[in-house]
Amino acid sequence: MTDPRQVSVERGEHGLLVLSPAYRLTLNDDRPFARLETPGGQAFTDLFLAPSLHTTTGLDRTARLHRPTISEEPEAVTLTFRLDGGIWTDKRLVLRCDESGIDSYVEVAGDGALADVHLFGGHYNGQQRWGSGFFQSGAHFTRVFNPEPYQREHRTIPAAQSTAIDVMGTSLPGKAHWFFTPAPLVYAFQQDTAEPHMALGADQGGAPEYHGDQGEQRRVSPADRWLSASIVAPVEELNFTSFHYDGQETAFAFRLSYEGQTRVQGPFRTPTLRMAFAADPYDAIAQNSARHDQLGYARLDQGEAPEWWNTPIQCGWGAQCHLAGERGGRAPDQCTQENYDGFLATLEAHDLHPGILVLDDKWSAAYGTSGVDRVKWPDLEGWIARAHQRGQRVLLWWKAWDPEGLPLEACVLNDLGEPVTADPTSPVYETVLRSAVRRMLLEYGADGFKVDFSARTPSGPGLTRHGTAWGIHLLHRLLWILRDEAKRCKSDALVMTHTPNPVFANVTDMIRLNDVNIGQDVNDQMTHRARVTRAALPHHPVDTDNWPMPSLDAWRAYTQLQPQLGIPSLYFVSHVDSDRQALTPDDYALVRGIWAQWRAGRGQ
Template sequence: MNTISDPESGQVVVEHRPHGLQIQTRTYALTLDYARPFALLTDQDGQPYADLFLAPSLNTTAGLDRTARLNPPTLEQEPGALTLRFRLEGGVWEHKELVLRCDPLGIDGHVEVKGEGHLTDVVLFGGQYSGHLRWGSGFFSSGAHFAEVFNPEPYGRERRLLPATESSAIDVMGTSLPGKGHWFFTPAPLVYAFRLGGNGAGPNLGADQGGAPEVGAAGEHTPQPTPAAGWLSASVVAPVEALNFTSFHYDAAEGAFAFRLAYEGQTRVTGQFRTPTLRLAFAADPYEAVAQNSARHAEQGYTQPETGTRPDWWSSPIQCGWGSQCYLSRVQGGRAPDHCTQANYDGFLEVLAAQHLLPGTLVLDDKWSAAYGTSEVDTQKWPDLPGWIARAHQRGQRVLLWWKAWDPEGLPSEACVLNDLGEPVAADPTSPVYEQILRQAVRRMLLEYGADGFKVDFSARTPSGPGLKRHGEAWGIQLLHRLLWILRDEAKRCKPDALVMTHTPHPVFANVSDMIRLNDVNTGADVNEQMIHRARVARAALPHHLIDTDNWPMPSLDAWRSYTRLQPQLGIPSLYFVTHIDGDGEALTAQDYDLIRTTWAQWTGIRNELRSGR
């Protein structure tokens, strides 16, 4: 036995065996049998969770990668950790190694290759293999001993816990079309969590005996008792520069799985390349797994710590006109964006003022601008936008402008991602032409019009697919981060207290967002349950960011009332309706306005308590 330290002391033990080895820590064990291309991962009690396949494939546009020989690992010892390097022979690369670094709390895995090619899919713990003839040849997967899989990304059906045999994805795309109904967080934390058993109840949403969610009243994380770790997590931990893929897939089959990063032929390797780290660790529940992922990013220096004080106005109640625009579309016809007019918004504020409601932040939603790509005001709909914003300031209110990410409307082709026909698909944040246009637009919106920040929407329209052409190298998650970085960087140059609201609860997006919006409600599922889940994910991933609780759409007035009562416990109350619910046209009553006043007052009290440090 070669001992680095006693596992009970929180370190690592390695035991060499005749045909393999075992690594033991106080939280897990990893066992290798050189007669099989797998490593068995068990928890602290010896319960199997996964047979990890050890011959990954990094496919390229030139062909599928494969492995013809998996060599026994070389071991590299360091204080408190042990690294295993498996040299893989065969395939499309000149050199390929799987690297597993085992520390007391988890395993960091990545692949290093040397060669040239345009990456399509990186398959981890799965791949094409012909190295053990006893087991045949072809594509091999890891073995799943777990029964259920947790995906933090909200999907249209709001199913957070899936059978282990069902594939899933976390990505930066989505729309209302089939198979794409997951635009709510882009990106969600790149974290999966796996559980052995399954009673069908799903992970605990954290309601205590009084019915309050586990997320603290102001969006702060509320400490909870930590039960024994019963979930295995698999999460990507990497700097934003390494997130050049669009999606992180869990590819499942009966009793089997693999992970896949989709690069879509858009990342060129010339020389050395290292995949992002995939960390395996155990957690008490899926939300703790998300928090561990966030903490790991911070430990590695991949996130930037918060600096400076947060302006008080950021946390004031929000009124967004979108729900009322949708109601006007229902009763007057036309599309909801047609009803984003100065006259209508004046009417919204008159109703609220008559009810003694003065929201601190106003959001002008879709479509106040003449063209999405250039963000110039539509003077037919808003004849005096600067004056309107100035009057809001005189009342003590701040104004956010809805900003549609990616839309190329009004942009020249040299500012856009183009398809094979040379047609614009999306704005290109790697284009110097577009960066100049965007920075000019930000200065116009904040300095000329007088706005105080932005509500960013449609970040799920991140361009995706082979053959698309752009100016620079960034792609996928990194490309979205680049877009938001330009927007926020210029906003802070114009107004240091400018507020940028996004729905990107991922640790590396901490420096491009000031507030996380929980995004649209799925009306086919329980409203409170889904929004509690989203708030818990956002809080675990970005524990210091404010949360906009959103408020639209609503299946009924009763559902709206129930969620309105809950909002102050999740984050900043947000109001999308002023006279009616748009879904069924139900009218707000005097008691409903009382409810809004009560919840806003409750939130103000919570906010004041936080300021005083109580």
């Protein structure tokens, strides 16, 4: 049990001081803020204590912030603030301060459909001295780390810049961050007057390197600390699509986007937002995952993986893209049995024998129902059976969310009654999906799925569905149905996703690092993704991916790095599709050597 002296509260004439070995929290009765500092008094933030939970019919606000009631336990001190005014019949902010961090959440009662929920920020008119309007928390930090990869691949951004972690994304402006959906719901903040740009090299141990504007480098000293802010909650509470950091000069707030899709009738409690100090951002992610595990919100260790899961992977997508570049048309048109026979023949000619084969987009006739396209694949069952005879396993590419071929009652609909996505809360869709999984694994003989397009999670007001799950929770529901039925069919079925988040530990078997961002350094970005993945889901194997590549030289460099990050993965057969450069005999020898070394290291 924690020593009761580890967390204490001191009452003064004008406020409170909460002390722990990891931080100190100071409240002044004259200000609606709580200052969070290191034990040595280094201020990181002034937390604004009057949150706003808006609904589709009203904007929330606070007219009075009461002094907190204090509850002291052996392991924690809890401060509860009553908030008067606004649209709720009751509203309270709770700060539970334990030895290593602070758990915060808001409790409300009333009726309404949640829109934006502002945490440590909100509308306030309770003290004439400070004026009125929307207030934010004070930022004494200068840099913000977001684990979700964005198009420019910045590891940190200036504190005055806004960012988000979400379950959406596409190639359109402002949405080019589909690589992880979702990434861990963790931000980390650092004080650094030089405001360096953080870039990670291939070194997997120690602290990250920093590269300033002139390219100078320095190592983070053990005395440097990061403040993390992360969501710690069971997946059933994650009915929002985005976790926003809203920044401006010297100030910030957090925001959860519920989009009018969560109805409150009676009491409601926001997911817990935990603030704690960490050695670096990846330590912050690991702390977040460990806490989920400790509280029973996630089981990080899913047991020993079948050996075949860790064999080299060959995915045909890059080769399909090369053929489309040569022949014209779209890459999905090149997913044919004839072409894949050719891919395997080329690999066999160069003595390359992958353990896992991935049939990519589009082997099926309709995305929503996943029935084989017999024109493209006249004998899919025989093709998979022959792979099994060679000791290879086969994964089928599965496009999440696509409603192609589904009845309306199986779909999320827009205002015009048109399908937007599949609806995992629909009993009709669940029946369709489970039937499709059984067909793919038992009739066709496949061994699992490469899940893609999870970033097409439906988002926005006005969309209708059958159940109540939304946002992150809705995506989890989709993957749960897929994996649950897969395991019923084959206990060793492999479900591969790009969801390195602790609450997704039970709906994925392997994390794929996802598409390469060819506009930025390949090895740096993939190293970052691997570090995020290992911190979030330390027991899940990692598919290193391999497509696209800006050049043959970049492909060679990344191919050599792959075994340090996870399972070697090959997407090309004869050419790198972006510049149509042909693989050389030395390139095939490179892959052979890496695969042999990988297998030897695993005793295969």
